[in-house]
Amino acid sequence: MKKCNKRRHWDKIYAALQFCPLQLRKTLKYCPGLVDHYSTLEEKICSNWDKTIELMKRGEFSTVIIRAATTVELAANLLVKYEFQHNRKLPEHFVDNLMMWANGLMGKVDRLLLPIYKNTDSENALKEVKKRSKDINDERNNVVHRGQFKAKKTAEKVLKEAEFIVNKFAKLSGSQLTVSSVITDEKKDI
Structure with missing residues (x-):
């Protein structure tokens, strides 16, 4: 004992x-x-995306959806920080509070990004992101709040949508970051 x-x-x-x-x-x-290990948002995005791909390889499709949604929200954070801190020169603590207030991916897009990009070339890209992110958000909520299990087909669809959105947010923020939803069998050197 x-x-x-x-x-x-x-x-x-x-x-x-x-x-x-x-x-x-x-x-x-x-x-x-x-x-x-997680000093930048780009590193967090890459790390989360790599974990998402590994989960897909293992067949954990419901978890893939949650991790993909997390990666998309991190990419939204990248764009918010770029626009508000880098371009608008707002203090980091203020931008962090704005992101907490916006609460989630849809809040960040609706309350922060679309208003600041209104009447710009990027507005249409953000509207497309909003439309695509609704599917990811709905599937994530079905897993997290309703306890649903998801099939491979649904996970593949969410992965493709997440790839598009992460790459779009990265491009709008001026980042060189890109992710791919292509699943390979090779191991990464860490």
Whole structure:
């Protein structure tokens, strides 16, 4: 019995120690020598997209939809930050609060991006993104809020839509980032 309690005690300590680097990464802007695997939004997008593709290979189609929706929202964050911080020179904390207020992909598109791109060349591209993102959002909500399981065909459709949207957001933000929904059997070198 005591052995079991000791093990539980060490498991808690181990879990707390694993949490420390994550907490440091969240609170420190830059610390020489600290490796931050997710230092940029582009890296987060790539990492999430790679995980999405791996989930598709494993046949976890419902999870693919959730991860693809997350990747699309991260790409929306990239465009919001580019437009509001880089072009409009608004403070980071203000832009972060705007994104929290907008709440989700549809909120960011409807409340932040479409109004700021109104009567520009990019407005039509954003309207197309809004139309395509509705399907992703609906499928994500069916999985998350209604507990539905999704088939391969649905996951492939969402993956294609997510690819289009992520690439469109990246292009509008001036990023060189591109993602592909093509599934290959080769392993990535990490």
